[in-house]
Amino acid sequence: MATAKRLYLYGISGLSLGLVLYAAAIFLGLLFDQVGLGTSVPGLGLGSDQSNRESLALAVGLVAVGLPVWFFHWAMVERMVNGGPSASAERRSIVRSVYFGIVMFWLAVGAVSSGSDVLREEIAKPLDAADPFAYMALGTSMAWLVIALIALVYHGSIRGRDLRLGPTITGAAAWWSRFCFYAFAAGAFLVALAGLSTIVTTLGQAASGYTGFDTTQYFSYGVIPLGGTSATAWWVRPVIAACATVIVYETAWMACWLYAHRLMNRDDEQGRAERTSKVRLTYFAVIVLATAGYAISGFGQGLATALEYIVGSWQATLGQSVWGEVLVSLAAAVPAVGAWLWHRRVACHESIAVSGSALRAIRPLDYLASLVGITAFATGLVVFLDYFLQSGSQNSVFGAGVDLRGQAASAAALAVVAAPVWLLPWLAGDRRREIDRIGEAGSTARRAFLFSVGGLLVAASAVSAALTVSRLARVAVGLDSSGLVSDIRVPVCVLIVALPLLVFHADWLRHDILASREKSAVAVGPEVAPAAAGVPTAAPALAVALLLAAQQASVQQEMVIMGPSGADFEAIRSWLAGSLPAGFTVGVRPGRGTDPA
Numbered sequence: 001m002a003t004a005k006r007l008y009l010y011g012i013s014g015l016s017l018g019l020v021l022y023a024a025a026i027f028l029g030l031l032f033d034q035v036g037l038g039t040s041v042p043g044l045g046l047g048s049d050q051s052n053r054e055s056l057a058l059a060v061g062l063v064a065v066g067l068p069v070w071f072f073h074w075a076m077v078e079r080m081v082n083g084g085p086s087a088s089a090e091r092r093s094i095v096r097s098v099y100f101g102i103v104m105f106w107l108a109v110g111a112v113s114s115g116s117d118v119l120r121e122e123i124a125k126p127l128d129a130a131d132p133f134a135y136m137a138l139g140t141s142m143a144w145l146v147i148a149l150i151a152l153v154y155h156g157s158i159r160g161r162d163l164r165l166g167p168t169i170t171g172a173a174a175w176w177s178r179f180c181f182y183a184f185a186a187g188a189f190l191v192a193l194a195g196l197s198t199i200v201t202t203l204g205q206a207a208s209g210y211t212g213f214d215t216t217q218y219f220s221y222g223v224i225p226l227g228g229t230s231a232t233a234w235w236v237r238p239v240i241a242a243c244a245t246v247i248v249y250e251t252a253w254m255a256c257w258l259y260a261h262r263l264m265n266r267d268d269e270q271g272r273a274e275r276t277s278k279v280r281l282t283y284f285a286v287i288v289l290a291t292a293g294y295a296i297s298g299f300g301q302g303l304a305t306a307l308e309y310i311v312g313s314w315q316a317t318l319g320q321s322v323w324g325e326v327l328v329s330l331a332a333a334v335p336a337v338g339a340w341l342w343h344r345r346v347a348c349h350e351s352i353a354v355s356g357s358a359l360r361a362i363r364p365l366d367y368l369a370s371l372v373g374i375t376a377f378a379t380g381l382v383v384f385l386d387y388f389l390q391s392g393s394q395n396s397v398f399g400a401g402v403d404l405r406g407q408a409a410s411a412a413a414l415a416v417v418a419a420p421v422w423l424l425p426w427l428a429g430d431r432r433r434e435i436d437r438i439g440e441a442g443s444t445a446r447r448a449f450l451f452s453v454g455g456l457l458v459a460a461s462a463v464s465a466a467l468t469v470s471r472l473a474r475v476a477v478g479l480d481s482s483g484l485v486s487d488i489r490v491p492v493c494v495l496i497v498a499l500p501l502l503v504f505h506a507d508w509l510r511h512d513i514l515a516s517r518e519k520s521a522v523a524v525g526p527e528v529a530p531a532a533a534g535v536p537t538a539a540p541a542l543a544v545a546l547l548l549a550a551q552q553a554s555v556q557q558e559m560v561i562m563g564p565s566g567a568d569f570e571a572i573r574s575w576l577a578g579s580l581p582a583g584f585t586v587g588v589r590p591g592r593g594t595d596p597a
Contacts, residue, residue: 002086006095009080013073014099019066021151025143026059032139081162091162097173100159101180104152108184111148112252117141120244129236168269178279185256186286188249193291193339195245197298197332198238204331206235208324275354281361284347288365291340292372296418298333300380302326304413313406340369359432363445366425371449373422375456378497380414385493387411438585439573441512450509457502464491464498 030052081090090096118141123129159177162169169177211234263274274280302325308314309322347361354360387408433440440446468491475481561572573586580586 006093009073009077010095010099016066016070019062020070021147023059023062024147026055028143029140032142088167092169092173094173097176101176104155105180105184107148107152110144112248114141114145116244116248118145119248120241123240129232129240178277182279182283185253186283188253190290192246192249193335195242196335198242201328201332202235202238204328209320211319284343285364285368287343288340288369289372291336292369292421294336295333296376296421298329300414300417302329303417304410307409307413308406311405311409313403363443366428367445367449370422370425373418376418377415377422380411381497382493383411384408386490389489438515441515450505453505457498460494461498464494467491
């Protein structure tokens with residue numbers, strides 16, 4: 001009954017709120033039009049009087065219906081959370097959390113999008129860099145910016161009141177709130193990072209001799225001379241657009257970052273929940289995933305240009321120099337590398353503060369980066385083999401006009417750049433495994449990496465083998481065999497690359513599983529044998545066992561360290577694992593509350 005009521009109230013409140021905000025944006029947009037802020041281009045007509053009247057009539061209808069409906073239902077919601085015995089349960093409701101998460105995410109996206117449009121045009125107009133051939137409803141963007149900010153501040157204050165009054169929001173409701181919050185924060189940061197790289201790229205292109213803009217770059221739309229001329233250079237408007245994007249989205253990300261830190265610094269249950277949140281750790285993982293991919297792309301493009309020049313396939317299409325293009329691509333990837341390393345460092349420091357060990361952050365972040373690296377490495381190697389084989393054949397699937405040497409050089413560059421991104425985190429994990437074999441081999445992050453890589457490689461190998469066998473079967477039954485080589489070229493290349501990688505990672509997975517089984521065998525030794533006979537082993541203490549493994553399979557001695565209930569043994573275990581001589585291993589198992597002394 002309570003859930004159905006919440007779904008009704010919050011659903012109707014959200015729908016009517018959308019109607020009210022849309023109407024308010026129309027009213028405010030018409031007002032800005034009347035004071036001369038209707039478009040980004042002076043002299044361009046704002047709209048006929050008839051269309052303005054129609055917009056006004058629509059806004060009046062939306063307000064007349066939407067405002068009373070929203071006010072009535074939202075007043076009922078407010079009464080539910082401001083008094084009565086069910087107020088606490090209402091503030092912790094998953095339905096309320098979903099409502100605020102969706103509404104605030106939508107408002108925040110609208111605010112930063114409209115804000116970047118407004119800032120871009122306000123900077124462009126005095127510099128005479130406005131696009132005279134593209135209509136920009138600046139009044140509408142200004143209106144949405146104002147309306148979205150007002151609504152966002154209001155809903156943020158209501159949600160902040162929920163956190164102040166308590167009780168602590170936990171479970172699915174807390175997860176959804178954090179998910180929406182960190183999803184917006186990650187998106188804002190990555191858009192700002194793309195804008196920063198665009199500034200570097202565009203200015204570097206201009207300095208290296210470009211005579212026009214490169215349409216493949218983010219935000220690189222410029223003044224296109226459709227029968228007219230532009231008063232500014234080609235690079236001015238792309239730089240202005242990227243600067244506006246960086247300012248607005250970076251400001252939004254910084255606001256999220258500061259708010260999150262304020263929550264984490266609270267000395268209560270809410271603060272502890274924020275500090276140990278897996279959603280925040282997932283935010284760091286998403287940033288590492290994106291920045292690692294962006295870094296591989298940027299450095300790969302720079303190296304590809306250099307290799308294309310070496311093999312004689314590079315051509316200057318816009319007047320730029322080859323070394324200028326190489327350096328521009330490398331410089332554009334530097335912000336991504338900086339963001340990657342900074343987020344990794346912050347995540348490690350937070351992990352140490354929470355658990356006493358950086359492994360909580362290092363393992364998932366490093367193995368995720370290694371996953372990105374091996375994916376790019378395998379892709380580049382497959383494409384390189386394909387182009388290399390095509391270069392010796394007249395049967396090119398891309399036609400005679402494609403420079404296969406240049407394409408092969410680009411693929412080789414991708415593989416070369418991706419190799420260290422794959423290998424360095426993986427080798428770091430192997431070093432941790434040498435120190436703490438059982439702990440590292442049994443970690444969730446490492447196991448997920450090995451199974452993910454194995455699954456991708458098995459799927460790619462299976463599909464490629466099936467395509468190859470089916471094509472050979474067509475020839476065996478007497479069908480046309482003229483295109484056999486070109487048909488099986490890519491599947492064969494995939495098999496050549498995937499099978500060795502699959503064997504390598506499967507072997508490591510086998511060793512890790514054996515190490516985990518050894519840990520399980522140790523845990524079921526003489527000290528805990530009664531548990532198998534039905535004796536309860538749950539106790540308020542955990543035992544950290546230092547095990548001396550002899551050459552035989554059985555354990556001869558062990559040292560047990562007892563601790564209070566709820567104690568965190570991960571820091572102790574990690575420290576001991578790095579201090580023990582060869583032949584010792586460390587494991588954590590449930591204790592029986594018996595003091596061995």
